[in-house]
Amino acid sequence: MTAERSYHHGDLRRAVLTAALDVIATEGPAALSLRDLARRAGVSHAAPAHHFKDRAGLLTAIAAEGHGLLAAALGEAEDLRDLGVRYVRFAGAHPAHFQVMFRPELLRTDDPELLAARERTRTRLRAAVEGYGDDPALGFMAAWSMAHGFATLLLSRNLDGLLSGSDPEETFRALAGAMSGRPGTP
């Protein structure tokens, strides 16, 4: 936004990323067009390719950034329910990242940056699940499935008629508490 018409954009990579996040959040990853992003940034149609190689490269960069954000958002969760609440909160705060992160067919799954970021998230998740129940993998999948399913259905507007205006995050807290036998609110 600083220089209006210089040969070099200044921070094209970031500009394309934010524009892409905007498009994905409102219209989904399928509606993403590299040429449109270039137009939004005011550069030529082939400029983004230099930063991201191709479409898959751009989405991979978004996914990697998303994993970094998710790892930070999970932080030091108190328990499984809190972990799920943070997961859902992340999905609501960064819908574009979330919609891309778990779609291998859109990504370069062998990208080293993506692998590193994903591994950071997974270790964070594993640590939070440690010691829950006799089978950690089972508890892990149960918590992940519930949080991921809620977040996915929420973002795809499939829960619109059910939430009845209440805060999704609070709804999930009550929901997770009911499922694990604990009260909805402490």
Added chain:
Amino acid sequence: MTAERSYHHGDLRRAVLTAALDVIATEGPAALSLRDLARRAGVSHAAPAHHFKDRAGLLTAIAAEGHGLLAAALGEAEDLRDLGVRYVRFAGAHPAHFQVMFRPELLRTDDPELLAARERTRTRLRAAVEGYGDDPALGFMAAWSMAHGFATLLLSRNLDGLLSGSDPEETFRALAGAMSGRPGTP
């Protein structure tokens, strides 16, 4: 497959649908190309448009068909866990349908056929949840989130390292049992 080269295909609509399901199941909805489907069916590139209007129309037809299949697959579920197991089983048996059904950005959400089919599924789901807990909507969302999340993560191959070769359906049964305080196997 009967007539090799007649002007009329015979059942082009079904041929395009099955070809599309094949593509979506293996490469996802983003890789779907109307012209490629036309080539597979041995017709001209504009022939599919007459049956489905456009890309969104084709995906909408798949989604509507999927809702019909899902309603049938849910059948008369014994309890919430059985309902979830049937949901996961459907996702595994009809991955292409499942991957399209809950993506409003890919569909004509005002299509009457789609709306009717979706309503049939929802009433089936609602009936199965009736009388569970004090807040039916909460139990409904909890069960749906868990089943949908597990199915989504399963199809996107995000559980590959966790399932350790066991049957996904059985894993989900154990998982749902652990979450609701019941044993994994009856």
Added chain:
DNA sequence: TCCCATATCTTGACATCGACTAGATTGCTG
């Protein structure tokens, strides 16, 4: 039986997109 309205399919065209290449411009570094 004939005939035509309609459904189905073909052909052609246009704008757009992703990807590639070659060349221009800029900024940095020695």
Added chain:
DNA sequence: CAGCAATCTAGTCGATGTCAAGATATGGGA
């Protein structure tokens, strides 16, 4: 200050979705 690497532009190609107009087959009514 010189040259080198990073960044961006311009041009091109094949493929795609969508539309319009024409060709062909099918079925029901005269």
